[in-house]
Amino acid sequence: MRKDNIMIAAGMAFLILCVQNIDCTSDKSTQEGTPWNYDYTRYHPVSEISDWMERVVTENPELVSSAVYGETFEGRNITYLKIGLGSEGVQKKAIWMDCGIHAREWIAPAFCQWFVKEILLHYKTDKKLNEMLKNMDFYVTPVLNVDGYMYSWINESTRLWRKSRSTPPEGCTCHGVDLNRNFNANWGTVGVSRDCCHNTYCGSGPMSEKEAQAVTQFVGSRVDQILCFLTIHSAGQLLLLPYGHPHISAPNYDELVAVGQAAAKAMKAVHGMDYRVGTSPEILYPNSGSSRDWARLMGIPFSYTFELRDKGEFGHLLPEEQIQPACEEAFEGARFIITYVHDKTFYNRTEIGAASVARAFWPTVLTSCLAIMYLL
Amino acid sequence: MRRPLCALWVFLVLLGDCLASPYRPETEPLDPEPHETNSIVELELPPELDGTMSDGELVPHHYPAQRAAKVAQHYLNTRHGSPFRWIELHRVNKASLEDLGQAGKKYYLEISLKEVISNTDLGQCSAEVLFSGEQDQRAPQVQCPCEGMQKLNTTAEEEALFQRLNSSDSPVSGSNIPDSYGHIAPEMKPLWHLGAAAASFVMLRESNESTLYNMAQVASITQLETENGQLRFKYHVLLHDMISQEILHWKLLVSWSPAGGVSVLQTEWQPKPAESTP
Numbered sequence: 001m002r003k004d005n006i007m008i009a010a011g012m013a014f015l016i017l018c019v020q021n022i023d024c025t026s027d028k029s030t031q032e033g034t035p036w037n038y039d040y041t042r043y044h045p046v047s048e049i050s051d052w053m054e055r056v057v058t059e060n061p062e063l064v065s066s067a068v069y070g071e072t073f074e075g076r077n078i079t080y081l082k083i084g085l086g087s088e089g090v091q092k093k094a095i096w097m098d099c100g101i102h103a104r105e106w107i108a109p110a111f112c113q114w115f116v117k118e119i120l121l122h123y124k125t126d127k128k129l130n131e132m133l134k135n136m137d138f139y140v141t142p143v144l145n146v147d148g149y150m151y152s153w154i155n156e157s158t159r160l161w162r163k164s165r166s167t168p169p170e171g172c173t174c175h176g177v178d179l180n181r182n183f184n185a186n187w188g189t190v191g192v193s194r195d196c197c198h199n200t201y202c203g204s205g206p207m208s209e210k211e212a213q214a215v216t217q218f219v220g221s222r223v224d225q226i227l228c229f230l231t232i233h234s235a236g237q238l239l240l241l242p243y244g245h246p247h248i249s250a251p252n253y254d255e256l257v258a259v260g261q262a263a264a265k266a267m268k269a270v271h272g273m274d275y276r277v278g279t280s281p282e283i284l285y286p287n288s289g290s291s292r293d294w295a296r297l298m299g300i301p302f303s304y305t306f307e308l309r310d311k312g313e314f315g316h317l318l319p320e321e322q323i324q325p326a327c328e329e330a331f332e333g334a335r336f337i338i339t340y341v342h343d344k345t346f347y348n349r350t351e352i353g354a355a356s357v358a359r360a361f362w363p364t365v366l367t368s369c370l371a372i373m374y375l376l
Numbered sequence: 377m378r379r380p381l382c383a384l385w386v387f388l389v390l391l392g393d394c395l396a397s398p399y400r401p402e403t404e405p406l407d408p409e410p411h412e413t414n415s416i417v418e419l420e421l422p423p424e425l426d427g428t429m430s431d432g433e434l435v436p437h438h439y440p441a442q443r444a445a446k447v448a449q450h451y452l453n454t455r456h457g458s459p460f461r462w463i464e465l466h467r468v469n470k471a472s473l474e475d476l477g478q479a480g481k482k483y484y485l486e487i488s489l490k491e492v493i494s495n496t497d498l499g500q501c502s503a504e505v506l507f508s509g510e511q512d513q514r515a516p517q518v519q520c521p522c523e524g525m526q527k528l529n530t531t532a533e534e535e536a537l538f539q540r541l542n543s544s545d546s547p548v549s550g551s552n553i554p555d556s557y558g559h560i561a562p563e564m565k566p567l568w569h570l571g572a573a574a575a576s577f578v579m580l581r582e583s584n585e586s587t588l589y590n591m592a593q594v595a596s597i598t599q600l601e602t603e604n605g606q607l608r609f610k611y612h613v614l615l616h617d618m619i620s621q622e623i624l625h626w627k628l629l630v631s632w633s634p635a636g637g638v639s640v641l642q643t644e645w646q647p648k649p650a651e652s653t654p
């Protein structure tokens with residue numbers, strides 16, 4: 001009799017372990033929703049990204065639409081993908097994500113594409129994702145600094161371009177403004193150069209650049225709608241929170257740090273990579289005029305700069321073999337923050353770490369049940 | 377009787393586990409914040425951050441300790457870097473700062489390091505990094521005895537490379553390493569690492585508390601005539617300074633042999649090339 005009970009207990013324990021390893025909330029077996037033959041593990045020039053965006057919209061009309069919300073200096077469209085369920089004619093809460101504000105940070109546009117791909121692959125079977133897409137719209141701009149990104153693709157000598165491609169101001173001879181110093185957020189005060197030939201040149205005035213104007217106009221008109229502003233960069237493996245100025249602190253600094261640290265933990269769990277969390281003056285350098293700071297100043301409660309891989313070995317020239325792992329970990333970080341923001345808004349839930357508690361709960365119950373049975 | 381009941385219980389538990397939503401609404405929320413704006417009316421220019429740090433403990437993951445630790449990394453690569461050895465800072469575990477007045481600022485660090493090519497954990501090392509005072513424009517002085525280096529044995533590969541390059545009829549050359557896609561041809565990897573080790577001499581010398589250097593790329597490398605049993609190369613390297621976000625061009629004359637290690641015989645800073653407007 002005892003031996004039978006042991007066999008049953010062992011069999012059940014094995015079954016439990018197997019089930020634990022099956023992710024029953026996501027379907028990885030189909031490529032449904034994402035354009036065929038698009039390689040998310042390579043870098044793509046603007047023309048390919050634009051084609052991809054069109055296909056994503058055409059092939060997923062119930063989920064994705066796109067719109068042009070501005071123009072670059074050289075007259076190119078700045079386009080977002082709007083991703084959400086049941087969004088027709090409804091003003092929903094929203095998440096903002098932009099990539100490629102700095103031209104040479106190629107992993108950033110790669111991540112925006114990866115992010116969209118993940119949504120397309122899983123939105124039907126991932127309950128949580130599905131719920132969030134019903135409650136919120138995701139505005140994703142795969143390439144914000146289109147002119148700069150295109151310039152960085154011309155040849156090896158242009159690869160490390162950072163700024164926009166606006167023409168030199170009076171009395172100076174170099175092109176471009178650092179778009180992430182050009183926003184109206186303590187503009188021109190710290191961490192900038194007034195020399196137009198420098199890579200942190202903040203421009204002739206706040207929002208002098210059309211790319212910064214586009215974001216300001218679109219996001220600025222939806223401040224009450226937008227819950228979370230994520231701007232994607234490389235490199236350094238950092239999660240930066242407002243503000244870049246050393247003398248001011250966001251009112252929800254503690255919460256931003258706690259959520260950021262939990263997101264970094266989620267990122268580390270994927271491939272073991274450390275991401276440091278803090279304000280720019282704490283962990284990197286003081287700066288002003290960043291889009292992240294502007295968003296927070298406008299009242300968007302959650303605003304983060306993601307600095308993706310790596311820590312200096314390859315820097316901005318991140319090998320294509322690292323696109324997948326870099327995007328996988330970044331996705332977990334972004335998902336964590338977005339889920340937190342969603343749950344706080346819609347359920348007033350703000351505890352961090354409850355997920356792991358829930359996951360441990362059921363196996364513990366079952367093990368106790370088996371133990372009790374064995375002893376009886 | 378017991379078995380069917382138990383099986384039913386197991387089934388229910390499995391079902392519950394599968395359907396369990398990831399969050400449970402029990403605990404109190406953090407302070408819910410309404411949308412708040414911070415309006416800045418007036419802003420005075422901040423004081424120079426360099427001069428206002430006080431003595432004592434530093435937060436390891438904050439920038440002052442991180443910049444000093446990077447300097448220790450550069451130092452280690454000048455001593456131990458080679459075509460088959462590249463040392464990278466993994467983490468800063470502990471840091472403190474001593475203000476020596478005119479003599480400068482001295483950082484005491486506990487850092488963990490990794491040799492990247494063989495993926496060897498070099499364990500923890502102590503480092504002292506002295507940045508000279510404002511009067512003195514000297515390079516930082518570093519002490520970093522690191523027992524973990526003894527784990528490394530790259531003699532065989534280095535000898536093989538040395539022989540190959542020394543006896544080859546055509547001197548080796550290359551450009552844009554890595555290329556725009558981050559790719560490096562396998563046969564160029566050792567020369568990329570050699571370039572990084574050579575660049576470390578410049579990065580070390582040029583570092584101060586307001587810089588954070590990494591080598592961005594080997595723009596070009598050309599092998600020259602071997603001299604005094606040392607292979608010699610002309611390197612054009614691009615350094616990236618994280619703080620200014622600038623790319624700095626340096627031309628280096630480098631010599632190397634397995635026994636002699638890496639030496640940098642000449643360095644020449646190149647002004648930024650004129651913008652190409654295609």
